[in-house]
Structures are given as C-alpha cells and as structure tokens.
Amino acid sequence: MSFTYFLKRAAFAALALAALMTSAFFLVRLTGDPVNLYLPVDASDAAREAMRIRLGLDRSLLAQFFDWAWDILSLDFGMSLWHNRPAMDVVLEALPNTLALGAIALALAFTAAIVMGSIAAVNAGGWIDRGVNVLSQAAASVPDFWLGLMGVLLFAVTFRILPTSGFGGPIYWVLPVACLFARPFGTLVQIVRGSMIEALNATFVRTARAKGARDGRVTFVHALRNALLPAVTVTGDLAAQFAGGGGVVEVVFGFPGIGKLLIDGILKRDFAIVQASIFAVAVVIFVINILVDMLYASIDPRVRVE
Amino acid sequence: MTDTSAEFLPARERRSRRILWLLRALAGDPMAVAAAIWLLIVVLAILTDSLSLLGDNRISLKARNLPPFDFGQSWTLWLGADALGRPLLVRLIQAASTTIGIAVVTVLTSLIGGTLLGVIAGYFGGIVGNVIMRICDIILGFPTLLVALFGLYLFGPSVSNLVIVLAITRMPAYIRVARAETLEVRERLFVDAARVFGGGPTWILRTHILPSVAPTMLTLASVNLAMVMLFESGLSYLGLGIQPPSVSWGLMVAQGQGYLSSAWWLGFFPGLAVMLTTMSFNLLANWFRIVNDPSQHWRLVSRRR
C-alpha cells in the first residue's frame, strides 16, 4: 500500500466525480430546463421565473459553471429546499445510518454465503447442493422492495412482532437488514460455490490430500482461503453498490439513510440534497475501494509485490 | 470424439444433432426445465395479450378488491381483482409485456452498443479506445442504482429515458468484455494472416472478431436480463420508471402497497412474478453457461452425479 497507489485512487475518484457532476451540469442546461430540477412539474410560471433569477440562469453558461464549480470546490453544496438547512449537514446525519445498515447486512450475507457456498461445493451435485442452489437463486432474484413489503405484511401486520417502519432501537433494523441481506447473499453463495469447487479441484488441494490432510482441513484451510479471493472482490463491489444507500429498501421502511434522502430529494426536486448525497457516496466508495484492496492484499500474498 | 466426427456431417444434420444434445442436456437439469416452462408461460401470456384475447379489463365496482382463488368466478378473476375491480391476472399479463419488453429492449441496446464500442476500443485502440474505457470506469465507479436515479432525475421519467439510462449503466460490462476478447483475437495469428491477404477492417471484424466475441456476449446478456428487470421494477416501484396508466410489475407492487393489510394479493402476485421470472432468467443463464463450457458437460450427462 504505497502512497502513489493512494494518490492514484484518490485522483481517479475525484476525476470520476468531477466528470459525473460536470456532465450532469451541462447536459441539464443544454437539453432541458434546469428549473425542473428544483421545482415540481406543475409549478406556476411565476414560481419558475423567480427560481430562474434566484439560480442565476439568465447569466452565461460559463459564468454559471464557474460559480457552481467554485461552490463545490469550497464544499458548499447549497441549502436544502425542504430541510431548510445546508444540504451537507442533512447528508452527514443520514450517512452513518446507511453505513451501519449496509455493513451489518453485508457482513451477515458474507458469513452466511461462505458457510452455505462451502457446504454446497463440498456436496457438489448432491441434493444439498441443489437445495442451496434454488435458495440462493431465489435470494438473488427477489425484488428487495417486495421482500420488504411481504416482511411487513407477515411480521408487522399479521403477527405484530416487528414495527412497520420508522427508526429507533434494534427492532427497527431487523426487517431492513433482512431485506438488504437477500441479494448479496444469493449472489455470494453462487460465487463462493463456484470458486470453492474450482479450488477443491486445484492441484494444491490434491497436494494437501497427498500430504494426508483430512477433508475438514483440506476444505477450510487449503481451499477456502483461495476461494475467498473472488468473494472478497464481489463483496467490495456490492459494498460500493450499497454506499448509494439501501435505496429502495430504505424507502420501504422509512429508514433515515442516504438512499431514502436521495430518492426523496429526487422526488421532491431538492437539487442541493441530490448533489451533496452523490458527493458523499463518491467519498464513501473511494474509502471502500481502498479497504477492499487492503483486505485483498492481506489474503493473497501475490498481490503484495505488485 | 463424436464431436469431431460431426464436423464431417452436412450442416443441417449437424445442427439437428446440436439441438438434440441441447434438449438432452436440458432434461438433465430439472430446475432449468422448470425455468424454461415458466418463461414459456409468460411468453404465451404476452402473446395472448398482444392478440387481445384476454377478454375485458374494465373497471367493475362489484369486483373491488375481490380476493384470489375464488374459482367460481371467471378465470380472469382467479387471482383476485384490484381496488377498481380490474382482474389482477389480466393486469399482471399486461404488466408482463411492459416489464419484459423493457428488459429485452434494454439488454439488446446495451448488447449491441456495448459490443460495437468494445470492439472499436479493442480493435483501433488509441485515443478513442482510451476515452471509451475511461467513461466505462466512471460509470462503474458509481452504484448502478445511483446512476440510474440521477439520470431519470435529470431527464425525467419516461419509457425511453428508462431504457436509455438502464442500457448506459449496463453497457460498461459489455464494452470491457468485448474489448478484452477483441484484443485477444486481434493478437492471434489468423487475423494477421487475414490482414496480409488484404482483408479490410470491416471484413476482419465480421468474419473473425464478431463470431469469437458473440458467445461470451450472449452469456453476459442472459445474466443481465434478470438484473435489468430487477432495476426496472425497483425504479417503477419508486415512481421513477413506468408511469400510470401504463403498468409494470414494480408499479403494481407500489399500487398494492396501500392495501397491504386489506388486500395482500395486490402487492404479492406482481412481486412474485418478478421473482419467478428473474430466477428463471438466472437459472437458464447458468445452464447456458454450462452448456457452452465443454469441461462441464459430464455434469449434464453423467448418471453418477
């Protein structure tokens, strides 16, 4: 983990963010009416005109761009129209909730997938394997928002043991975590199973057997450590996807995370919130990428030399 | 070595042998059979809908929130009716056309666009290739849902915007794969030979590169169908995808949400349809991959599994 590596990563993250935001800035101004980003579609013409002047849309495109870019560079993302506070403050309040939610769901999914995937791989072709395959395919295919609604229907409406939505003690986390768990779990089981079967057929596993290692040792000491590598990569990708918030799931449960904030911001046309959320997500993804690279290097010695 | 001997058969016979082998391989995988049957049902349902064989779909106050599994009613009401008394089964089939139609068009768009851009980036390289690849990196650097949400926010929700936004978020995967395969094929001797014999770039692309790239791209497309369906459902559920009066499975779940405690079937069946269809695409994609990988063939035919 050298300093140049860190700089390279940071430069790319900054570049990607700049490219996304800048192209969005110009696309909106060139193809449509930016006022639409701030006002509902049915806003009155007077309100539109007032907003146009307030945003300085009557000035030249370049002047607007430099103003906007300067604000972003000085980390000023503007005031949230709905919360009537600096947008970044609102985002920073929501961010920890999303990070915790995503981390818990992913950690559970990763652990469960390692166990189930290994069991399936060891019994490849048998009925356990088929069962795990159906279960994981179902988990990878289930729409998370629907799973959430069905969870509410079953546990909150019918049995009344869990809250429908809202935020508070641990009990409010059960359903959102369960819903976010499903898809990464299903995906990871497939990955772990595949890489585990590959590892179990690798020559170094034959060596381990030839050395006299019994099945448990062969599976968990020799094969699993190698099979973890693809699973870690995919988990990193999933973590980056989750950084955008548990998106739809947060909306279903009214969970105050960055996904709900962003989607509400979009539906309520609160541009400052959208802009600040995307910036925060980009920073989180940058950190996640570095963590995953470090984790990867600690598992695979071959990465270290590069 | 039956495969080598098949090389000498006339093309028609070889093809029928290939189909027989595929059918035999399919029979060895009950899950894939189930998936194929489900997709067949969905396709048939869409066909009956497009031929308007479905009977009426009018608002009927008598049937408001009619519960499912009342087999005394007309078959269209077997899955119940919605808040306006419209038969749920008919609505589901209409939504299937939208949901699957959008998924197929999106995947075709990103497949064709991604393959072309990837082959261009791989074959010609240079500045153009670099620019294409950097744009891919940027798109992949953000969560797919975030890019899609942002795109729909900027350009407004509509069917064409939905297709474009989803296609663009999925395209980098195709571009990367197509570019990698193209680079590899380009380095191989026969393309050099083709160049020496005077084949132009288009000829080389058509006869050498596209055929080598196609199988991988199709496998990728079959996996992506499921993914795109899930994204479309999610976006439509949020109200950023398909807009009423059009109907899609995700939108139906959103519309049923308000009746969760009184009419659970309104949200249950459309979501189940998404899950079964996504799962079928996934299972068939899996099976497709095994069929295309000769080292896995024994799994499909061996008795001692």
Place this chain on the structure above:
Amino acid sequence: MALLEVEDLQVSFDTASGRIFALNGVSFSLERGEVLALLGESGSGKSVTASAIMDLVPNPPGAIDRGSIRFDGAELLKLSRNERRDLCGNRIALIFQDALAALNPVYPVGWQIAEMYRIHGRNPEGGVEKAVIDLLTAIGIPDPERRARQYPHEFSGGMRQRIMIAMAVALEPDVIIADEPTTALDVTIQAQVVDLLATIRKRSDAGMIFITHDLGVVAELADRVAVMYAGRIVETANVFELFEDARHPYSVGLLASQPRVDTDEDELVPIPGSAPNPVALPSGCAFRTRCPRAERLCAEVIPPLETVGPGRQAACHFPVLTA
C-alpha cells in the same frame, strides 16, 4: 513380500463422450530401496496409477472398478478414507509435476512443509521450525530462515520443485512417488532435480516410483522399468535389459524414437500413428494399429502380461527377440 503391490487395477472415468478406462488391469510391485520407472506417453495411465495409490482419483467422474493395492501387507482399497489419509504423506508421499500449481499460493512455503509434521502429529527433535530449516538446507536452498517465510510465487521453478521434494521426504516415507517431477523445468534445472532425487535415493531405503516419459531420466535413476500403453503395462524389465533387449514392439519403438548417446545409430524412427482414442480402443492389443508386427491374432485376443525371462514380463503375442 513386496513393499507395494498393485494387482489388476482398473480405473474408469465418466466423460461426455462415454466411459473411458484409464487403467485396464495394471499389476506391478515395488521393493524396498528400489526405483521403479513407469514409462509411457501422456494418457497411458501413469499419473492415474499414482492417483489411485494416493486415493486421489476424483469421484465422480472417476472410480476404481476392481483390483488391489497392497502396501506393507495391508489392502489399501479396504481401508477407510481417513485411514488412507493417515498413510499419505506419512508413509507414501507424492511429488507433483507442476510445483507452482501444487503449492498453495496463499501460504508461506515453510508453513506448507511444517504442515506435514502437524497433520501427522510428529514432533521432530528441536521442534518443527528447526526441522523445516534443516530440510530446506539439505535440499540446497540458501538463506533458509528467510526463504521459509516466502510464498511459492517468490521462488524459481527449480526451487519450487525442491520444496515439493523436501515436503515429500520430510517424514521419511517408505514409498515416494514422483509424478514427472522434471517435466515442467528447464533442462539444466532438470539435471539438478534428478541429482537431488538420486541423493535422496542413496540416503534412504524408501522405494520410489518414478513416473516419466523421458528415457534419459529413466537410465539415470531407475532400477526397473514398467512400460505403459493405453492403461496397461506392456513390459517390465530391469533398466539394462530394457535398453539392450526390449521385447515389446512398443518399447522398441519408444527406444528408437529417442536420441541415445550409447549407440552409433543416428537415425530416429518415430512410432507411426498416434496414441489411440481412450473412448474407442482397438480390439485386442491396443497397440496393434501402430505395430509393425501385428497379425490377426492381435485384433482378437488381448495379450496377457507373461514372463519372458528371469524377472521380466511382456504383453505381446509376437515379442521382439534380438538375441
């Protein structure tokens, strides 16, 4: 009683194009202190023989259909899975062909050698760590304390093969099976590894099965040779007899197709045709389609492995007689 006795061993695999018989009744024996070379082209069943002895035949798609493997008086095929594992590494050790693939990429080599002691619960004098360092020194790895902490990818091909060998000999096994240990190496490194194996051979009284297609290595290391073709042993002889007076037409062809320094003939004669398709072996003798001496009988009756002289056997209806 021989140290290791393989009798009538048959191993088959399920493949997409049908069932193939990788071994068709293989029999041989190995004495203490002896080096037996299994010689043959790729696909002749040499490596499958090693896998069967080490209980490494993947099942499915492979299976041992019949036969017996007796080691030190015990029938291996009747032992439980874990009893087999306890013998492996401990009393029968295997050296793989491709050390880069055979060593686990994510563990240091010292750890992998030490694992031998740990698996079998051995406590060498002075501790496992010292034993590992001593082994690395003995096989000629400089700076063993530092090298033990390095990973397989940080070693050269020859060094890796030495580490494989160190691992195999760590617990002083009774039988060492070397599966083409030099094939993946450069010629100069090959010679070093062969020298190392020769040294080990001199120092211990272990029996060694040396699997190879390289006649030069056979001449250098082996006492006795078993020539394999299409899943059968077609000739066994001591190494001098084989080189001077091979009886099976396949052995004769094999010798004629490789350069030798001990004769004046400078013309190499390749064996015509190619190895037979294992799914559809020719009837009778599998070699008959490439054999200059084949007659009608060869297509009808599979020639049994018969004694053709003191301590030597051949499976041919019309053996070559040079004398």
